[in-house]
Structure formats: C-alpha cells, structure tokens
Amino acid sequence: MDGGAGIDGEGWLSGAERRPSPSQDHRPPGTNIDLLVIHNISLPPGDFSGDWIDDLFLDRLDPAAHPYFQAIAGLRVSAHLLIRRSGRLLQYVPFEQRAWHAGVSRFAGRERCNDFSIGIELEGTDEIPFTEAQYARLAECTRRILRRYPAITEDRIAGHAEIAPGRKTDPGPAFDWNRYRRSIRGEGRGIAPELPLD
Numbered sequence: 001m002d003g004g005a006g007i008d009g010e011g012w013l014s015g016a017e018r019r020p021s022p023s024q025d026h027r028p029p030g031t032n033i034d035l036l037v038i039h040n041i042s043l044p045p046g047d048f049s050g051d052w053i054d055d056l057f058l059d060r061l062d063p064a065a066h067p068y069f070q071a072i073a074g075l076r077v078s079a080h081l082l083i084r085r086s087g088r089l090l091q092y093v094p095f096e097q098r099a100w101h102a103g104v105s106r107f108a109g110r111e112r113c114n115d116f117s118i119g120i121e122l123e124g125t126d127e128i129p130f131t132e133a134q135y136a137r138l139a140e141c142t143r144r145i146l147r148r149y150p151a152i153t154e155d156r157i158a159g160h161a162e163i164a165p166g167r168k169t170d171p172g173p174a175f176d177w178n179r180y181r182r183s184i185r186g187e188g189r190g191i192a193p194e195l196p197l198d
C-alpha cells in the first residue's frame, strides 16, 4: 500500500521518534494531501542546544525559561516532522492528521494550507547554513513522502515564505533549494536514494 515508503496507515514514518502533539486535528473529509511545506525554527532563535522546540510542539513550553518564550508559550502549533541539526528526526503529527504549521496561508489560490499540506521543520535560522545531516535526512524523508503521497509533485513543495508572503520568511536564504531539489531526484553529493533510516 505504501509502496515501500515506510509510512503506516495513520501516516507515521518509520525511523522517526514519535512525539504525539496535542496541537493537531482532523483534516477536512476527503482531503487530498498535495503540498509539502518547508520551514525553519529554533528556540530560542539561533540556539540549537535545547529541546525547547519539543516543548513548544507538545504545548508545554515554560514561559519563564527564556524571555523569548513569553510571547510564544501557549501558541498551539506543531509540524509533522522536525529535523534537528544532527539529522535526528522527530514526528509530532501523523501525516493523515492536520498539523498547525502554516497559519494564514495560500498556495495556488487555495487558502488554509494546513488542511492539505505536510509541514517539515528544519532546526535553524534564515541565515545560518543548514547541516549536511539535515539535507540528507530531508532528502530521504521527502522521497518517502512523495512515494506515499504522489499528489505532492515536485512543483508542490514550497517554503513557508512562499505561502505566507509578508508574514513569514522561512526557510530563508540559507536554505539551498537547488541542492534540495537535486537531492529529491537522487542527484548530487552523498546521496544514496535507498539508504535506510536509522
């Protein structure tokens, strides 16, 4: 059924650490999942040392832990996947469910992209280059998602900035779209298309 993608009926990706988020709900009935959205996030911004993203997506971020958190604690947000700097892969929402990553958004004339998209967060910032391990993991995840959800064609992979212009800037200029797109096709350096996830 999943064509070897390693994605179960609910949309859990094998090899990802599962952290079920309370910030999710059902997609509208009959939704065809046909968009992939790439983001970046770090908490506090530019700091890659803690597990604060986990806390945010699990709706348990302590507003007293850092001044920046006061503004965002209590926001009900999530993504399907997070790829940390090391390439570590976490899943908060199964793909068949709606994660709350895009906010007010529009793609090809359709609003509310959360309804029909899968969201992947890369731990990072707009300006700091992403790691080799992140590009490798992202390529692997993307190929598996596209195999399982073939309506997500290559031209239906977008950055958050593209679907929420003027409001969002991620994944930002540091994200190498050309490298990413080549890697989805199995081209480019260090790419082993069928390399299993650990």
Ligand SMILES: [Zn+2]
Binding pocket: 038, 039, 040, 101, 160, 168, 170
């Ligand atoms: Zn974003």
